[in-house]
Amino acid sequence: MPQKAASPGDEFVYDHPDDQGYGHSALGQPLSAEMTELDMHDGTQVTLLEYDEDSGWPLVEWTDGVGLPRITTIDPDFFDLYFKSV
Amino acid sequence: MPALSAGQLMQYGQNQAMNAVFRKAQSPAIGSVYMALSTTAVGALQSTDLTMAGASIGEYATASGYARQVYGPVNATAASPSLIYNTGQITWGPFTSAPGTCVWGICCDAASGTTANAIAAFLLASTRTPAIGDSLQAAAGTGAAGVGFICQV
Numbered sequence: 001m002p003q004k005a006a007s008p009g010d011e012f013v014y015d016h017p018d019d020q021g022y023g024h025s026a027l028g029q030p031l032s033a034e035m036t037e038l039d040m041h042d043g044t045q046v047t048l049l050e051y052d053e054d055s056g057w058p059l060v061e062w063t064d065g066v067g068l069p070r071i072t073t074i075d076p077d078f079f080d081l082y083f084k085s086v
Numbered sequence: 087m088p089a090l091s092a093g094q095l096m097q098y099g100q101n102q103a104m105n106a107v108f109r110k111a112q113s114p115a116i117g118s119v120y121m122a123l124s125t126t127a128v129g130a131l132q133s134t135d136l137t138m139a140g141a142s143i144g145e146y147a148t149a150s151g152y153a154r155q156v157y158g159p160v161n162a163t164a165a166s167p168s169l170i171y172n173t174g175q176i177t178w179g180p181f182t183s184a185p186g187t188c189v190w191g192i193c194c195d196a197a198s199g200t201t202a203n204a205i206a207a208f209l210l211a212s213t214r215t216p217a218i219g220d221s222l223q224a225a226a227g228t229g230a231a232g233v234g235f236i237c238q239v
């Protein structure tokens with residue numbers, strides 16, 4: 001679980017130092033144009049939904065660049081580093 | 087993945103529906119249901135699996151960016167057979183590790199956890215194997231066969 005004492009309903013902003021999207025950062029290189037559009041972009045606001053019962057990873061709700069509601073699990077260490085409380 | 091087969095209610099869904107329409111039990115309260123992705127081979131998914139802990143469920147691992155998505159269906163159509171389908175596109179990911187090949191969508195009643203009840207299963211018209219960084223998107227239903235996650239009774 002994230003080290004920070006985050007609770008369901010808490011809001012965060014994804015803030016990557018190199019302005020990389022979540023998928024881009026995981027891959028380590030730019031995504032295709034189609035996947036970039038669907039990526040979680042730097043600056044995206046998310047709401048902590050809950051912690052996954054199996055992995056313990058936080059589930060966050062967010063809206064992607066095409067306006068669709070999404071739920072994504074975030075690596076806890078990554079969450080601590082790059083998701084800033086708002 | 088624009089084309090998906092018609093969905094089939096799992097045992098839990100069949101039981102809930104029958105008890106509701108024959109007034110043997112109160113239906114569950116209005117709320118969200120969620121679409122999971124499963125790697126179970128065609129022919130191996132057992133409709134008798136009551137929860138997402140079922141031996142044949144084979145859901146993607148969550149330590150990958152994957153999470154169940156809100157299904158968001160229409161009201162069941164006033165027709166026979168009655169249909170229900172997703173109103174909007176559904177997108178999973180982006181994936182931070184390769185989750186394997188998905189074969190099924192499985193609708194259940196919780197965002198995470200194996201205690202979620204398995205409601206219905208939808209065989210994908212073609213399997214998908216997302217790579218790291220990818221998002222996986224399903225078409226919105228229209229009521230037409232083969233478009234979106236359609237369930238009928």
